[in-house]
Amino acid sequence: MTKTLIVYGTRMGMAAKTADVIAEVLSSKHKHTVDVVNLKKSGKVNLDDYKNVIIGTGIAIGQWTRHVKKFLKNNLKDKKVCFYVCSGEARAENSEEKLHVAIKKYIDDKLVKYPKIKPVATTAFGGRLIMFGKPMVDNWKKEHIEDWVKEISKNLK
Numbered sequence: 001m002t003k004t005l006i007v008y009g010t011r012m013g014m015a016a017k018t019a020d021v022i023a024e025v026l027s028s029k030h031k032h033t034v035d036v037v038n039l040k041k042s043g044k045v046n047l048d049d050y051k052n053v054i055i056g057t058g059i060a061i062g063q064w065t066r067h068v069k070k071f072l073k074n075n076l077k078d079k080k081v082c083f084y085v086c087s088g089e090a091r092a093e094n095s096e097e098k099l100h101v102a103i104k105k106y107i108d109d110k111l112v113k114y115p116k117i118k119p120v121a122t123t124a125f126g127g128r129l130i131m132f133g134k135p136m137v138d139n140w141k142k143e144h145i146e147d148w149v150k151e152i153s154k155n156l157k
């Protein structure tokens with residue numbers, strides 16, 4: 001049985017919602033056993049049993065959450081690692097260009113600081129920002145996540 005861990009850091013809740021969609025698809029369609037962990041609420045995570053580790057974080061003022069930065073200090077050498085962010089800019093107007101800019105800015109350029117982390121897949125999903133009850137940013141779409149899981153599932157152990 002394939003065992004997959006999803007860990008996330010969130011401020012506005014969308015990286016958590018994303019983790020739940022990934023878990024749902026991996027368990028129902030790909031028969032993975034999946035555990036989902038909110039890094040803010042967990043203590044040290046025991047990684048022993050997992051072959052795949054999916055890491056997600058929301059972006060605020062250009063930053064990952066500090067819990068995700070801390071988690072990346074773990075030894076993930078023998079794991080298949082996937083990484084996602086939820087970003088207000090990423091899927092704006094469904095623009096491919098904005099998606100690529102967000103992946104570079106919020107993933108590639110930042111992962112340079114973590115040379116031991118070599119993800120087999122990365123992506124940026126949209127985000128959501130509600131202020132005074134009104135959506136200021138709302139480009140998070142479940143289909144984007146379902147499509148990505150379909151793609152990455154081929155690469156997982």
Ligand SMILES: Cc1cc2nc3c(=O)[nH]c(=O)nc-3n(C[C@H](O)[C@H](O)[C@H](O)COP(=O)(O)O)c2cc1C
Nearest residue numbers: 010011012013014015058061062087088089127128
């Ligand atoms: C204070 C604040 C700052 C933000 N800064 C950025 C930013 O620099 N770039 C971006 O793409 N989105 C930005 N956003 C939008 C968030 O990426 C979006 O709300 C996303 O859903 C955050 O992930 P989370 O819901 O998991 O926290 C910001 C949102 C907030 C509340």
